[in-house]
Amino acid sequence: MLRQMAASLCTTFSPSTSKGVSLTAARECGQLVFLEGLKSSVDVFFRAQAEPHPLQFLREADAGNLQPLYEFVREALKPADDGQAAWRCPVLLVDDLSVLLSLGMGAVAVLDFIHYCRAAVCWEQKGNIVALVHDSGDAEDEENDILLNGLSHQSHLILRAEGLATGFCRDVHGQLKILWRTPSQPAAQRDRSLTYQYKIQDKSVSFFAKGMSPAIL
Numbered sequence: 143m144l145r146q147m148a149a150s151l152c153t154t155f156s157p158s159t160s161k162g163v164s165l166t167a168a169r170e171c172g173q174l175v176f177l178e179g180l181k182s183s184v185d186v187f188f189r190a191q192a193e194p195h196p197l198q199f200l201r202e203a204d205a206g207n208l209q210p211l212y213e214f215v216r217e218a219l220k221p222a223d224d225g226q227a228a229w230r231c232p233v234l235l236v237d238d239l240s241v242l243l244s245l246g247m248g249a250v251a252v253l254d255f256i257h258y259c260r261a262a263v264c265w266e267q268k269g270n271i272v273a274l275v276h277d278s279g280d281a282e283d284e285e286n287d288i289l290l291n292g293l294s295h296q297s298h299l300i301l302r303a304e305g306l307a308t309g310f311c312r313d314v315h316g317q318l319k320i321l322w323r324t325p326s327q328p329a330a331q332r333d334r335s336l337t338y339q340y341k342i343q344d345k346s347v348s349f350f351a352k353g354m355s356p357a358i359l
Contacts, residue, residue, distance in 0.1 A: 175218040179241070200245065208247065208255040215259055219267060231270075234263045238274035239289065249288035256293065277302075298323050306339075315342050317352065 168174040177196060186197050196214035199205035219229055242252050256273065263269040275290055294300060300321040306314060322334045338349045 177214060199247065205247070207251050208242070212255055212258050212262075216262055219262060229267055229269070232263055232267050233269055234259055234271045236271070236273040238276065239293075240274075240276040240286065243285050243289065249285040249292070252289055253292045256296070260296070313341060314339050316340055318349065 165174060165176070169176050179197070182195070182197050183200055186195050186200050194210045194213070196211045198210045199208060215234060219232060236256075239252055239256070242255075243249065256271065259271060263271055273293065275293060276286075277290060278286060300319075300323075302319040302321075303316060304319070305316045317337055317339045320336045320338070324332055324334075337352045339352050339354075340350075341348045
C-alpha cells in the first residue's frame, strides 16, 4: 500500500499484518488511515468526546444518517499537515457494511453513506471503493436485500463467494462468481461473468476453473 494509493476505513480487523503487509507500519508512515470499529465504539460509550465521533450514531436512539462517519472519510482525504500531496487514486475499504445494519442503521442510510463516499473518493479523487456485504440468504431480511441490490446496481465489479450447492467437499471449499459491468458498452456486451472454484490452504487460497477438480463431477 503506497501513500498515494490507499486510504482505508476498516471496522473489524486489527491493524497488524494482512497478506504479508504490515498495516501498523503503513499506518505509522502515513500510507493508511484506519478506524478500528470495536475500540472506537468503546470510546463513544465510555469517554467524553470534545468533537463529533465517526461512530456517534451508536449513542443516538434516533440516528438517521452516517454523516459523522462520512466526515471522517472526507477528513482522511485531505492533504497531511506536513505538506504532503493529497491522496492520488485512494482506495476506501469498508469491512463490513452489514455490521451497520446490525447496529440499527437502515439500508437507505447506509446506501446514502456509500453514495457520498463515491462522490468524494471515486468522482473527485478518481479512486475506488471496496466494500464487504454479507448475504445471509434470509428472504425475510428486507433491509439486507435492499443494501445488496443497491450496491449491486452501483458496482462495476462484484465478487460473490459462496459454498457448493452439493454441500461439503474436502478438496473444493466453495466457488467465486465474478461479474464485470461496463456501462459504456452496448447492452449485449455490458456484463461479463466467470466462475472459479477454490480451496483454502494454510496460508493461501487456490483457484481453479469450475469442473477442473476430480472431486466434483
